[in-house]
Amino acid sequence: MLDPFVQKLRGLAELTAIDAAALERIMSHPHRYAARQDLIREGDETGPMFVILDGWACRYKILPSGTRQIMAFLMPGDACDLHIKLLAKMDHGIQALTPAVVARVSQDDMHAVMQNHRSIALAMYSAQLVDEAIMRAWIVSMGRRSSIERVAHLMCELYLRGRTIGLTQDGEFAMPLSQIVLADALGMTPVHINRVLRELRLDGAMSLTRGSVTISDPHKLARIAGFDENYLHRRTRHIAEMTPQAR
Amino acid sequence: MLDPFVQKLRGLAELTAIDAAALERIMSHPHRYAARQDLIREGDETGPMFVILDGWACRYKILPSGTRQIMAFLMPGDACDLHIKLLAKMDHGIQALTPAVVARVSQDDMHAVMQNHRSIALAMYSAQLVDEAIMRAWIVSMGRRSSIERVAHLMCELYLRGRTIGLTQDGEFAMPLSQIVLADALGMTPVHINRVLRELRLDGAMSLTRGSVTISDPHKLARIAGFDENYLHRRTRHIAEMTPQAR
DNA sequence: TAAGCATATTATCTTAAATCAATTCGAACA
DNA sequence: TGTTCGAATTGATTTAAGATAATATGCTTA
Incomplete structure (x- = not known):
């Protein structure tokens, strides 16, 4: 399987084979999730960074009325929540929408890789900026379309x-x-x-x-x-x- | 004027007087904007990071139909777009809503300060995570409230x-x-x-x-x-x- | 292969919010 | 001190999308 994470980051910065290998190293031992299984729930203590390797997931929130709002779709190659360990608890949940294969990368591993591979850091920061832009586009859609x-x-x-x-x-x-x-x-x-x-x-x-x-x-x-x-x-x-x- | 930026970051991480002084140094020479004046427009080349010192601003987008959607409010102490230089062009505009005083911090200055002051970096990353959480809360509001x-x-x-x-x-x-x-x-x-x-x-x-x-x-x-x-x-x-x- | 269940489809009725249309208010200023 | 102009307010009407309900469809699995 051609790693979709590497593929995605290559769309944001130039990655060498060495960079790609470093990424693949910290993403060995992925976990499998069933459809509808939570990767993490609202209120949980924040955990590792997730990288979706196969399948789809979403960020979501359940309102008191019982209705659900999905705030983002995560597809293969998408990473969530770089630096998330800075916050204490999750303010929303992340759930698999299909059977999914997900790498869980510790904050320390990610930090080390970004320190040693400048272009990975650049790609990660770019990816985060794009994720923010996507959220803004959703706000525009919901508000005015x-x-x-x-x-x-x-x-x-x-x-x-x-x-x-x-x-x-x-x-x-x-x-x-x-x-x-x-x-x-x-x-x-x-x-x-x-x-x-x-x-x-x-x-x-x-x-x-x-x-x-x-x-x-x-x-x-x-x-x-x-x-x-x-x-x-x-x-x-x-x-x-x-x-x-x-x- | 007690610096609202320092005040805000202190709500996210412990900052020493030395940290605060470093921040104040890179934010000298703020610019004044009139109400309704654009700090930067959609399509513009990305520029420095803005820090609102006084007044309010917003991120916005004008749709082809002419309607406007505001995607975020920026109040004193809010910073926008750490790392923005990684992207080529702005996908939205930022506009003053009141007369405003705004510091413009170059990517290099910010990078240097974050390198030398670990807790400033932590506070900035926390602030970014909170900004993302706010965007998600807006999506929830628009979708389901x-x-x-x-x-x-x-x-x-x-x-x-x-x-x-x-x-x-x-x-x-x-x-x-x-x-x-x-x-x-x-x-x-x-x-x-x-x-x-x-x-x-x-x-x-x-x-x-x-x-x-x-x-x-x-x-x-x-x-x-x-x-x-x-x-x-x-x-x-x-x-x-x-x-x-x-x- | 039949049952069960989630998902999809279509029709009907209701409603929250938009649209349209006047005023009114109030700060800025000439 | 009246004028002007954007912002606020209120009422009447329309409409896009929600709510409800009744099937239909198509995987799973027993």
Whole structure:
């Protein structure tokens, strides 16, 4: 398995083979989680940094009313919470959405690697800045976009993120999120998500089936979303490459 | 003027007088901005780190439709964008909401100070983690809270943040945000914000007047908001101290 | 292969918040 | 000391999305 973490960081900084080897060393002995299993819960003492190697997870919070809000999706290659040990307790939970393989890296190991490998540190800090930009984009979506724009925008984001780590093939995207999960992320009801997905399908923009998204018309989807990929801060622009026929 | 930046970081880590002096050194020569003036605009090349010394600012984005979404409020003591130079361009703007005094710290200066003052580095990383937690709390609010809960939640957050840097006195809070600005932050219309504020006033929870908030019943306000202060990761709990008569 | 259960789908009805439209208020200033 | 202009307030109407409910579909697994 080509390490998706190394693959992702390579999109943010130049990593040598030596850097990559150092990363792989601290990520040996990954743990397996079942779908719906918590990696860590709200209120738990903060622990190691997690790196998702396979499968998807999310950050989430359950409100007193019982409703859930998902605040971030974590896909292979994503790391969470560099420096988290500085805080005492988790203010939210992290849960596997599919069966997942996750490395747990101690603060000390990570610190040592970043000290000895300058470009890893740069890549990690860049990744954190991009994660913050993604959160801001979610705030913009929830505040000022209609439901169809919001769904389209999230799909554009996830497609481009998935592309970096090889989850896409032409307009096909391996995305294992149920409509219920999407609803919890977008602050909508599953019923309404379903209606919006039908509209996007009839529009010929995209269609979602169990475990997979087909982007039929990337430009239409991006237009509906008002999508501007700048916030993902990739080295090269990719919207054009969302087109199935582009190579 | 007691430096609000030092005051804030002291809430996150133990700083010696020497640490404080080092911070003050790199923040000499602050700039003045008028209300509505941009510190930096979306699309601009990334610049120095900003530290708000006086006044309020916000991170914002203008959508193609012309609507604005505010993604964060910056008050005295808040720093933005440690490491920002790793990214090429700003994906959002930062604008003064009131006349403001802002220090601009170069990446190199900040790096040097963090190298030589371990506790400053720890405080800065903690501050960044708290900023991320605040963004996540905003996502939760926008996704799953009603308009009255959202307004109440934001007020609780700002009150506690303002408290750290001395903007509050008993139940009185110097908060210079107009209803239009609040609307842009909460993803609502100014008209609806106004209706919600009336409801909160009639409820006896809080009332907002030009430049100032009076928290009449902190516990009621926190109850309406479903407010749980854990995400602000303060050393001590403060909700009780929101009560005017508490010392 | 049938049962069970989560997920998806569709229709109907309700509601929270947006939109539209006037005023009113109040600080800045000419 | 009246004028001006942005901000605040209130009412009437519309609408996007929620709530409810009734199937349908399709994996799992017994």
